[in-house]
Amino acid sequence: xxxxxxxxxxxxxxxxxxxxxxxxxxxxxxxxxxxxxxxxxxxxxxxxxxxxxxxxxxxxxxxxxxxxxxxxxxxxxxxxxxxxxxxxxxxxxxxxxxxxxxxxxxxxxxxxxxxxxxxxxxxxxxxxxxxxxxxxxxxxxxxxxxxxxxxxxxxxxxxxxxxxxxxxxxxxxxxxxxxxxxxxxxxxxxxxxxxxxxxxxxxxxxxxxxxxxxxxxxxxxxxxxxxxxxxxxxxxxxxxxxxxxxxxxxxxxxxxxxxxxxxxxxxxxxxxxxxxxxxxxxxxxxxxxxxxxxxxxxxxxxxxxxxxxxxxxxxxxxxxxxxxxxxxxxxxxxxxxxxxxxxxxxxxxxxxxxxxxxxxxxxxxxxxxxxxxxxxxxxxxxxxxxxxxxxxxxxxxxxxxxxxxxxxxxxxxxxxxxxxxxxxxxxxxxxxxxxxxxxxxxxxxxxxxxxxxxxxxxxxxxxxxxxxxxxxxxxxxxxxxxxxxx
Amino acid sequence: xxxxxxxxxxxxxxxxxxxxxxxxxxxxxxxxxxxxxxxxxxxxxxxxxxxxxxxxxxxxxxxxxxxxxxxxxxxxxxxxxxxxxxxxxxxxxxxxxxxxxxx
Numbered sequence: 396x397x398x399x400x401x402x403x404x405x406x407x408x409x410x411x412x413x414x415x416x417x418x419x420x421x422x423x424x425x426x427x428x429x430x431x432x433x434x435x436x437x438x439x440x441x442x443x444x445x446x447x448x449x450x451x452x453x454x455x456x457x458x459x460x461x462x463x464x465x466x467x468x469x470x471x472x473x474x475x476x477x478x479x480x481x482x483x484x485x486x487x488x489x490x491x492x493x494x495x496x497x498x499x500x501x502x503x504x505x506x507x508x509x510x511x512x513x514x515x516x517x518x519x520x521x522x523x524x525x526x527x528x529x530x531x532x533x534x535x536x537x538x539x540x541x542x543x544x545x546x547x548x549x550x551x552x553x554x555x556x557x558x559x560x561x562x563x564x565x566x567x568x569x570x571x572x573x574x575x576x577x578x579x580x581x582x583x584x585x586x587x588x589x590x591x592x593x594x595x596x597x598x599x600x601x602x603x604x605x606x607x608x609x610x611x612x613x614x615x616x617x618x619x620x621x622x623x624x625x626x627x628x629x630x631x632x633x634x635x636x637x638x639x640x641x642x643x644x645x646x647x648x649x650x651x652x653x654x655x656x657x658x659x660x661x662x663x664x665x666x667x668x669x670x671x672x673x674x675x676x677x678x679x680x681x682x683x684x685x686x687x688x689x690x691x692x693x694x695x696x697x698x699x700x701x702x703x704x705x706x707x708x709x710x711x712x713x714x715x716x717x718x719x720x721x722x723x724x725x726x727x728x729x730x731x732x733x734x735x736x737x738x739x740x741x742x743x744x745x746x747x748x749x750x751x752x753x754x755x756x757x758x759x760x761x762x763x764x765x766x767x768x769x770x771x772x773x774x775x776x777x778x779x780x781x782x783x784x785x786x787x788x789x790x791x792x793x794x795x796x797x798x799x800x801x802x803x804x805x806x807x808x809x810x811x812x813x814x815x816x817x818x819x820x821x822x823x824x825x826x827x828x829x830x831x832x833x834x835x836x837x838x839x840x841x842x843x844x845x846x847x848x849x850x851x852x853x854x855x856x857x858x859x860x861x862x863x864x865x866x867x868x869x870x871x872x873x874x875x876x877x878x879x880x881x
Numbered sequence: 882x883x884x885x886x887x888x889x890x891x892x893x894x895x896x897x898x899x900x901x902x903x904x905x906x907x908x909x910x911x912x913x914x915x916x917x918x919x920x921x922x923x924x925x926x927x928x929x930x931x932x933x934x935x936x937x938x939x940x941x942x943x944x945x946x947x948x949x950x951x952x953x954x955x956x957x958x959x960x961x962x963x964x965x966x967x968x969x970x971x972x973x974x975x976x977x978x979x980x981x982x983x984x
Contacts, residue, residue, distance in 0.1 A: 489968065491960055492960065583944075584943065624952065628943070628947065628950075630945065693929065693933065695926075715970060717977055719968075727981070731980040737907035742915075745901070745906055748904050750895075750920055750923065767930065768940030769938040770938075771940070807919050808919075808922050808926055823944060852945075
């Protein structure tokens, strides 16, 4: 490969070390690639090339991510840059500080470069809820890239970013990674600080990497993970090398296959593709164990109560006073609030705030919210029981390949069901990763399918090892040829 | 009859306009009508949780057993005033200007 933008982070760093190119060369090549393909893909909301070049000129390539540009989901604050969460509510907002993940990336030599499109306030599964623009799937521009971190996944697939940060509340890293044919990791709850991530559902949100190899995801995890006094939910754990288990095989690994994740109504081609991939895991040495996660079918219902309840509380901060959109000439304070929020929020955000307010309201709190929290206990227990028997779980990431833009936009419930295989992970607080496992043909285009591995809480190192072992044998050329032609 | 039973009998009885007002969101007539039917379907879907008996199950608020994270109560430097006000839609004299609350 001649173009540095085709490289993974690990090959890019090899190129830096042997002097094949410099971080400034790479940023120029990246900018050229973005100019060529982003008019089609629409992954970037904005980018500040001059600031990035200034950082690249000073980059220390001996650092863990020295001179590596990384795209940032528009929900994560980077000092001095815009941070809109793809919402009119935050039009013109400039971050006064760096999120903890950003200061960690900077200390490791990485260059935050570009604001990646997303569903407004991370609410959605297709990135169609962005107030600013559509992002298109690089494999077929008529289709959605998944969401909510759709810009983050599409840019990596289109080779207009080496890696990006996304956030995952119910599948928002793994589902777009699956639909775009790249690797995306949702770390365990408490593994990565959310300080500086605009909160959606605080008991579920995690920041994680999207990249063109499992190895690259591990390198980013080595930098961003760890206790942060500014996020009291981040866990104080001994530091760990997330790359330690890469390069192995699957011998002796017990993989659980949950029967509830192979349901009627999922795309038959996706199912076949995932079943083939699971057989391949067996060839690589894994022992397959049939397991049951009996409360799986309740996960979407539980999620849309808990996540909307938390969102209605978190988004109450957007009152048009200290920051954010403010309606013109309010006649009184109530009018100020009601019109500022009406004008600032898009439809899906309003829908979810209303639903969340309802399930928390007097008379309904026990029937909906407390009930959902109790079923959450059962879902969590399903996983605890399963992990007594197996090292990790293997299943599909998404029930369907990328669907067409506009196909589900008027049917929120159908859109919510796109996350049926990813949501339980967040409710249980465990970790999960999606790696490409094949292509399916649909109306003349090839579309990627993701294989999902789920791991015990805080077992990312093993999970990455398993995903890497599969990826090297089973992802074929999806990761290297994915996206638009060179 | 308590409100819980009333809710269960006639559920889902979400009145979108009423709840939107609680959430401080003005809705157009079109939005109110669309959300009413869309959220009605979501609530119907959620009814499936009623198939489970969870009377003896403890609720889970979040995934990790972490409680009472404390730190020393010491003042530390924070955002300076200029940065804190930079994103305010109305600011003057180093203050955020709010809509009049008291006549």
